[in-house]
Amino acid sequence: MHKRQFLMTVAASGASRAALPVSALLGACATGAGNGTADAIYFGGPILTMNDAQPQVEAVAVAGGVIRAVGRREAVFGLRGPATRMVDLQGRTLIPGFVDPHSHLGGVGLQAISANLLPPPDGDNSSIAGLQQTFRRYLRESKEPAQLGMVFGFGYDDSQLEERRHPTREDLDQVSMQLPVVAIHQSGHFGALNSVALARAGITAGTPDPEGGVIRRQAGSREPDGVLEENAFFRTLGRLMPRLTTEQAVGWLEQAQQLYLQYGYTTVQDGRADPQAVATAIAAAERGRLLVDVVSYPDILQLGEGAFMTGAYYGRTYKNRLRIGGVKLTLDGSPQGKTAWLTQPYRVPPAGQPPGYKGYGVLSDAQAHAAVARAVEHGWQILVHANGDAAIDQFIGAVRAAGPQVRARDMRPVLIHGQTLRRDQVSMLKELGIFPSLFPMHTFYWGDWHRDSVLGDPRAQNISPTGWVLEAGLRFTSHHDAPVALPSSIRVLDATVNRTTRSGRVLGPEHRVSPWTALQAQTLWSAYQHFEEDRKGSIEPGKLADLVVLSDNPMTVERHKLASIQVLETIKQGRSVYRANA
Structure with missing residues (x-):
C-alpha cells in the first residue's frame, strides 16, 4: 500500500501514531545535510512533512531561511553548531506554513x-x-x-x-x-x-x-x-469608500496581515484585487511592511491596459514578499445569498423572486469567453469565481473555447468555490486542466441553510464535492474566502475533514477526507495551485522554512476535536512572526 494511503487508513481508524512503521514515519536518516551548521533545529514533537515519501520525521534543521535537513534526530543534530538554536517542541506539532488558496x-x-x-x-x-x-x-x-x-x-x-x-x-x-x-x-x-x-x-x-x-x-x-x-x-x-492616505491603506493591510499570521498563514492571496488594492500592496512591499508572501490576482475586468501585468511585481518570483500571480474573474454570486447562478431552481426563492428562480450570471457567454481568452493569450493564470453549476458550465465553456494550449502550457486555471459542482463537471475539469479550489467551510457556516432553504437535498449534500474530485484522481485546495469567514486554517481543516453543520449534522459524508488529505489541501496542494510547489507546502530540504507550531497533532486528535487545535507560532523563512499570547 502507498505510504500516504497507509497513513490515511491508520488515521481514519483512530490508531495511534505508534502503530505506524518507524521507517514510514521517520525515514532512515537525515536528508539534505551537506556542509555547514544550522541556524535552528526543531525536535521533540510530531513533525508532519506533508511529503508522502517521508510523512513524519524527528527533527528539522533550518539555515538561511531554508530547510536544510529532515530526518532522524541524531542525524539532524549533526548540523548543530555553537550558535544553533535548539527548539524543543515539547510534544507540540510542527507542520508547513499554511498557503492560502483563496481569500481577499x-x-x-x-x-x-x-x-x-x-x-x-x-x-x-x-x-x-x-x-x-x-x-x-x-x-x-x-x-x-x-x-x-x-x-x-x-x-x-x-x-x-x-x-x-x-x-x-x-x-x-x-x-x-x-x-x-x-x-x-x-x-x-x-x-x-x-x-x-x-x-x-x-x-x-x-x-x-x-x-x-x-x-x-x-x-x-x-x-x-x-x-x-x-x-x-x-x-x-x-x-x-473614503479616500485613504497611502499610510492609512498600508495600515489596514497590516491589520489584516496580523489576522492571517494568527492562523498560521505564511502565504496569503488577494483575489479580485482592484487597482487601489494592488497599489496598496505594492506600497506595503516597498516599505518593507509585509511579513508574509502576498500573491495578488487583480480583477481582469478592471485591468485597463494591464500595466500591473507587465510591471516589476508580475511573475512567479516575489519582490519584497509580493508578486502578481495572474488575474481573477467573477461569473456569479453567493449561494447562501441566493444570487449564485444555478441550472435548477432554488429550493426557496429569495423575497421578491418567483418560483423557478435560479439566480443570475454576471457576464454573457461572449464576455466570459473574451476574458478567459485574454488571460490565455497573455499567459496569465486565471482564477474564476463560479459558485452555481450554470456559472461553472460557463467557465468550462470558456476554457474549452480557449483551446488545448491551456493544458499544453500548464496554465492551471482555477475554479474558485465550485459549491454546486456536478459530478459530470468534475471529469470536464480533469479533461481541461482546471484546478478546483473548493469551499467545504460552507458545510459548517451555511450547511443547514443550504439543506433547508438554498438547495435542498440531494444538492446540499454535495456542495464542495471533495469526494468526487479525489475519486477522479484530482487534487483540490480548501479555502476560507476571508473576509467571508475569518481566515481560520483550523476551521477550514475541521470542515474539510468533518463537514459538520452548525446543528451537528454531517453534510455529504462521502465527501469527508482524512486529516492528512485536508492538510495537504491547505499546504502542498495550495502551493501547487500557485506554481510554488518547488519551494513551499512541505517540510523538505531546499524549501522555505515556512513553519507552524500547533497545540495538538491533527493526525491523532479525535476528529470532532480538530476545531479546538490552536496555532501557537507562525514562522516565515526561519523567523518567528507570530506567537500566541506573546
Whole structure:
C-alpha cells in the first residue's frame, strides 16, 4: 500500500501514531545535510512533512531561511553548531506554513476596522436589534467613524438572524441619520445602506438596476429599501469608500496581515484585487511592511491596459514578499445569498423572486469567453469565481473555447468555490486542466441553510464535492474566502475533514477526507495551485522554512476535536512572526 494511503487508513481508524512503521514515519536518516551548521533545529514533537515519501520525521534543521535537513534526530543534530538554536517542541506539532488558496487580503483590511456584525461563533449578532446594538457600541468606542466620516460594519448574515432577512435602510437609520452607514453581508456580495449612504451614492427610485446587480425596492414601489445585490453593491461601495492616505491603506493591510499570521498563514492571496488594492500592496512591499508572501490576482475586468501585468511585481518570483500571480474573474454570486447562478431552481426563492428562480450570471457567454481568452493569450493564470453549476458550465465553456494550449502550457486555471459542482463537471475539469479550489467551510457556516432553504437535498449534500474530485484522481485546495469567514486554517481543516453543520449534522459524508488529505489541501496542494510547489507546502530540504507550531497533532486528535487545535507560532523563512499570547 502507498505510504500516504497507509497513513490515511491508520488515521481514519483512530490508531495511534505508534502503530505506524518507524521507517514510514521517520525515514532512515537525515536528508539534505551537506556542509555547514544550522541556524535552528526543531525536535521533540510530531513533525508532519506533508511529503508522502517521508510523512513524519524527528527533527528539522533550518539555515538561511531554508530547510536544510529532515530526518532522524541524531542525524539532524549533526548540523548543530555553537550558535544553533535548539527548539524543543515539547510534544507540540510542527507542520508547513499554511498557503492560502483563496481569500481577499484587502477585504480583510476593511473588516479589521469595521464593526463586527458576524453571527456566533465569530460574533454576537443574532438579530436586527443585535446588529443595531453592535453598531452603536462601535460608534461609541471606535475612532474609525470620525476619521472616515462614515460607519462600516462587516459580516451580518440574514440566514442566521432571527428575522431571516437583511437589515433595511430604516433599520440602519436608527443607528445614525448623520453619517452614512454601510452593513456588508458576510458573503461580501450584498450590502445594506442607511438613507444617508443611499443619498450620498445617488441611489433613488429612478436609479435602474445595473447589469449583474439588483437594487432591492420597498414593497409596492420603486423606492430603494437599502439592500443592494452584486454589481449594484460593488459599484456603490467603490463610490462611497473614503479616500485613504497611502499610510492609512498600508495600515489596514497590516491589520489584516496580523489576522492571517494568527492562523498560521505564511502565504496569503488577494483575489479580485482592484487597482487601489494592488497599489496598496505594492506600497506595503516597498516599505518593507509585509511579513508574509502576498500573491495578488487583480480583477481582469478592471485591468485597463494591464500595466500591473507587465510591471516589476508580475511573475512567479516575489519582490519584497509580493508578486502578481495572474488575474481573477467573477461569473456569479453567493449561494447562501441566493444570487449564485444555478441550472435548477432554488429550493426557496429569495423575497421578491418567483418560483423557478435560479439566480443570475454576471457576464454573457461572449464576455466570459473574451476574458478567459485574454488571460490565455497573455499567459496569465486565471482564477474564476463560479459558485452555481450554470456559472461553472460557463467557465468550462470558456476554457474549452480557449483551446488545448491551456493544458499544453500548464496554465492551471482555477475554479474558485465550485459549491454546486456536478459530478459530470468534475471529469470536464480533469479533461481541461482546471484546478478546483473548493469551499467545504460552507458545510459548517451555511450547511443547514443550504439543506433547508438554498438547495435542498440531494444538492446540499454535495456542495464542495471533495469526494468526487479525489475519486477522479484530482487534487483540490480548501479555502476560507476571508473576509467571508475569518481566515481560520483550523476551521477550514475541521470542515474539510468533518463537514459538520452548525446543528451537528454531517453534510455529504462521502465527501469527508482524512486529516492528512485536508492538510495537504491547505499546504502542498495550495502551493501547487500557485506554481510554488518547488519551494513551499512541505517540510523538505531546499524549501522555505515556512513553519507552524500547533497545540495538538491533527493526525491523532479525535476528529470532532480538530476545531479546538490552536496555532501557537507562525514562522516565515526561519523567523518567528507570530506567537500566541506573546
